[in-house]
Amino acid sequence: MPKRPAEPSRDTRRVRLERRGPLLVEGPVEVELEDGTTVSSDRFRVALCTCRRSRRYPWCDTSHRDRR
Numbered sequence: 001m002p003k004r005p006a007e008p009s010r011d012t013r014r015v016r017l018e019r020r021g022p023l024l025v026e027g028p029v030e031v032e033l034e035d036g037t038t039v040s041s042d043r044f045r046v047a048l049c050t051c052r053r054s055r056r057y058p059w060c061d062t063s064h065r066d067r068r
Contacts, residue, residue: 022047022060031058 016024024047030040031048039058046059053063 021050021064023050024048033058 013029014026018024024045027044027046028040028042029046030038032038041059049057049060049064051064054061055063
């Protein structure tokens with residue numbers, strides 16, 4: 001019998017992977033960058049850039065669509 005997914009707690013954040021797209025994260029979120037600085041968003045869902053083409057990195061601006 002397959003296991004049912006556990007119900008997420010209120011503190012759990014859901015992350016959704018998109019093929020050839022951004023990483024979608026239920027917000028609000030705080031992101032720590034490589035240099036140690038942090039950026040935050042209060043939005044209910046944020047798209048994090050995984051291709052590094054975004055001019056608003058780490059937030060996705062759909063630049064990944066240009067080079068398909």
